[in-house]
Amino acid sequence: MRLSRYFAPTLKEAPADAEVVSHKLLVRAGMIRRLTSGVYSYLPMGWRSLNKIAGIVRREMDRAGALELLLPTVQPADLWQESGRWEHYGKELLRFRDRNDRECCLGPTHEEVITDIVRREIKSYRQLPVNMYQIQTKFRDEIRPRFGLMRGREFIMKDAYSFDRDDAGAEKSYRAMFEAYKQVFIRLGLRFKPVEADSGSIGGSFSHEFMVLAQTGEDVIASCTDCDYAANVERAVVRGRGAKDATVPPAFSTAPTPGKHTVEEVAAFLGVPADGIVKTILLDVDGQPVAALVRGDRELNPVKVKNLMNANSAAFAAPEQVTAWTGAPVGFAGPVGLKVSRIIADSELELREGWVTGANAADAHYINVSLIRDAAITEYADIRMIAEGDPCPACGGRMEFPRGIEVGHVFKLGTKYSSAMRAVYLDENGKEQLIVMGCYGIGVSRILAACIEQNHDENGIMFPPPVAPFHVSLLNLDPRADEASARAQEIHDLLESSGLEVLLDDRDERPGVKFKDADLMGLPMQLIVGGKGLARGIVEAKDRRTGEKAELPVDGFAAAFAAWKDMVFAGWGLPAGGI
RNA sequence: CGGGAUGUGGCUCAGUCUGGUAGAGCACUGCGUUCGGGACGCAGGGGUCGGAGGUUCAAAUCCUCUCAUCCCGACCA
Helix, strand or coil, X not given: CEHHHCCCCCCXXXXXXXXXXXXXXXXXXXXXXXXXXCEEEECHHHHHHHHHHHHHHHHHHHHCCCEECCCCCEEEHHHHHHHCHHHXXXXXXXXXXXXXXXXXXXXXXXXXXXXXXXXXXXCEHHHCCEEEEEEEEEECCCCCCECHXXXXXXXXXXXXXXXXXXXXXXXXXHHHHHHHHHHHHHHCCCCEEEEXXXXXXXXXXXXXXXXXXXXXXXXXXXXXXXXXXXXXXXXXXXXXXXXXXXXXXXXXXXXXXXXXXXXXXXXHHHCCCHHHEEEEEEEEECCEEEEEEEECCCCECHHHHHHHCCCCCEEECCHHHHHHHHCCCCCCCCCCCCCCCEEEEEHHHHHCCCXXXXXXXXXXXXXXXXXXXXXXXXXXECCECCCCCCECCCCCCEEEXXXXXXXXXXXXXXXXXXXXXXXEEECCCCCEEECEEEEEEEEHHHHHHHHHHHCEXXXXXXXXXXXXXXXXXXXXXXXXXXXXXHHHHHHHHHHHHCCXXXXXXXXXXXXXXXXXXXXXXXXXXXXXXXXXXXXXXXXXXXXXXXCXXXXXXXXCHHHHHHHHHHHHHHHCCCCCCCC
């Protein structure tokens, strides 16, 4: 492809509305343009990369035995009412009415539609298992779209759904998808990690997220340095440790703490360490007031409370709610005499007594509180966030906390949708059984962003070869010189015939412009054809990732290039002779 | 939905406080010089100053409303 006839409008400056690197570079490299908040057009370069990603995903899905189909984006409300999500999904579901005033929505995900198809067409155990997937545009009316392709409202997703006769079958399907996902990310040339995760609003019991590792990632991973354990911090189990100290404190008493409502302020004012204070956090769990207690130096994990109570949502209470429930302004809540539906204490609080807690009155705390003696704790459970210094819950080893970007998620759905929508089959005995489901998503457009977050430098993108829109940037520095142009064309044709995709920069521009654009666009291999090199019988080659340059002889170019290309691929951890 | 900020040629921004006939750089068009890391000269084209209403002799600038976008918190691929 000749760049002079291509459409890749590059920008010297980053657009003002872009915050993260991937967004800035995607726009600057002429790959995407924003249409409106969270909605992007994919320009030719961007679309090529997306197709590369989709191609790899498709290939691995097919290999794993999944069948590709395409479901509608516009969906009728009644299906969603049947599953119960019309009410529960919230504002993210973009709803509208058609000309006949029928309620519709734009599909944010497709469990309902696929389950509807399967329930109609699948009647017998002989037809199971089956796994179907699509690669399609989704729309989620995000509260706050941001970061370019990282969190758009309209985005491209691969979603697969498996249907099995029983749990054992579903487990097999899940494993197969898990393995296929690993293959996808390996083949994309990305550094990633599968982690245990919470299942969120999709439902189901169990899930794994696939994280692309990048310092700029939004998610924090709790990962063991000694074993395979890795989990989203929201999910990571905290294993109890430390010995019990049964010393019973004297009767608790009130200490005035005027205007001291944070743990730090109270600790400093009373001269006690933060880990001697109990933080009482009020949550609104499905409308119920719940108090959650953690040590002053710890952080509450509301997701654990939500799961513990089997609730739909657990949100921090609003200041008015706190005042209504505790009788005190925010900052003075405590478990003693507290009238809420449940008081849940973190397991760690069971190890010791003699705490400082809020007194449920303005400007006052209690000291020497025994939770056993003085408070009505409903239960002790693991409800705090894992932290630096906590041991690995699996092996007791050391944990680290790298950041990542969620690009894939595999769920076991169980019978959540099949029971709500009555998707059943007849077993060998002619007995009706619920189909057991799983669902599996990959954020195709998010991968493009994540890939750039992981692979870039100050000059631009550094595309892994499998994701790059083209493989080679071939710069003709002297497009007006016959020799350079002839050589460049020869090389272009040679490489194209070997299956590589070459972007030939034949524009009548100064060399500096071409170098800058090539680095910006980030194709993994750069070949530089110019008068200077040709006079010495060489073509210069540059590995975009390492910046290392090599000189390839014009005579015997094909062989020299092949060897050099294998080196570049090896640097990406990709097999020689690839593509 | 709360909190903060910004809307001025295609892009990045100045001008707004202190009202007085719209600017710069990049990009674009033409000509010339230049040509291995985002060249230079000359000549050009292009802007209802987000929108509506108001104050004023006069509004990008002041007031009111409105729309849009971005950033910080609760969701998710």
